[in-house]
Amino acid sequence: MRLRYVVLVLLLAMALIGSACSSSGAEEPAAPADDAESSSSEGSGDEASESDSSEDEASAEETSEDASESQELQEVSLRLDWLYGSEHAPYFVAQEKGFFEEAGLDVTIREGEGSSVSSKVVGAGDDTFGVVAAGTVLLSVAEGIPIQAVATVFQDTPTAIIFPDGADISGPKDLEGKRLGVLIKSVTYNEWEAIADIHELDRDAINEVAMDRGIVEPMLADRIDAGIAWLINDGVQLGVQGQETDWIPFSELGLEIPSSTLVANTETIEQNPEMVEAFVGAVLRGWQYTIDNPDEAVEIFKEYAPDADPVFNEEKLPLVLDLTESEQGLGHSNPDAWQNLKQLYQDSGLLEEDIDLSTVYTNDLMPE
């Protein structure tokens, strides 16, 4: 037993260090951009290329207009924050309407598994861009993950207290004594802790029940009285499932912080800022088009994500678009909101070190 144990420990330690070293040392985070740069002088046709993502239906297609351009399309990828939802419609719109192409980009759009995964994936250079919640960006940068937010998509957080219509809940205090579903793997849990703090709730008096993927089923099954989740997802979904639902957004409870952002690897930004700016520009065009033509955007979404629930996604789009409203301009990162976020996370102990917000987000890559 002893020898086996020692050998096992040795192997494990070597595997640990070996994998950590290989991830950090040699890999080029900006690989896609670099490859594209160097191949533009060669005649290699990389447009209409089958990307390696098997779930990809969103690969850009060559049009005759591009054949006349000497510029090859740069291959980049975008890792979403979750499974396809209509909050991702603008990216498909940018694809379909050729905005990415006009920006010189061949974009592969990939479904995600949460902000903390997208942040690490972009940090490791496996995807060029990612959709990551602002709170997660903040914590990631503090931890040393090399990413930066280049645009803020949701100016407000969609997190809300969600409950069946008619329930005796008019404010967070009313949650005391009730069963509350919380998504512990989600950034919404951090936001919940902040709200509990701000409103001085007695958390021992609230029966918090940890959920994994969402609060919809437990609420329909009456296992919880209320839940903390995104109103644009779980909130709308409950309505679609036939349950009259109401919600109190955290943004109305004093939590004025940003939510989803677009991030890029810092090395990509350093080595290829024009490409990043072009990408942001194309994405913002996609968002603006979606705001101006929501019905068409929904149709494009259904085409690119045939497995997604069409009714649910159509229902939630207006609420999604509300979140992007900004006085400073679409996609702009609002310094006050980000400062609020940093303050909040510091107060709750999530963020231990002081961090310079200019390393966390930037407005420098916005189109003119």
Next chain:
Amino acid sequence: MNPKAMVAVAGVLVLWEVGVRVLAVPRYLLPPLSTILIEMWASRAELLSQTVPTLMEIGVGYFIALLFGFLVAIPVAYSRLVEEAVFPVLVTVQVIPKIALAPLFLVWLGFGLAPKIAIAALIAFFPIVVNTVKGLRSVEQEMIQWMRSMGAGPWEIFTKLSLPWALPYILAAMKVSIGLATVGAITGEFVGTDRGLGYVILRGMVNVDTAYMFAGLISVSILGITLYMLVAALERWLLSWQSSVEAPPETM
């Protein structure tokens, strides 16, 4: 642990600490061991309190696996009919990845300790059955006949001959199963929990607090190793009378 093993382990830990610093491995990939240990000390109250629910899940799951493993193994060992009927079912259950069943258990059994206990028990169960059957069947027929000729009844043969004979096999499986029960409990926690060491690891991951995540990981490892050593000690104690007999084959 003998001195050689201690030196080897110490060597690995030093290699980790030095290697990570010399090679400038980023903190979010692999923090230095010292950072993790400091974090573990700082969070010791939290880690200790979170060990309790995980330990309970492992313990109860393990006990259920032992009990049912044993109860199922006896008829399977002594009846070809039962074996042929039951074994394919057992193998099928064993082969289904429990992590795929975990979300189902959550729906059936709720969000408390129950689904984790169920998964732990389910994973730990199979080696107990297999080894107990093998152990009981490996008894020399001549010894059984000899005891019968001396007037021993089936119960006496079972408790005084077969069971002690099978003990090395059973204990070998018990050592494997305690590790599996630990894996099962953590798997269950990963799918849905608000407490336990799996929860600690999850929070570390979501909060991008790599040191905290590793603190949870190392705590689980320590827990698993401790439990294994307890079972190994039990084995040594129970089998101390066997020192004169050749060691039986182990499943590990």
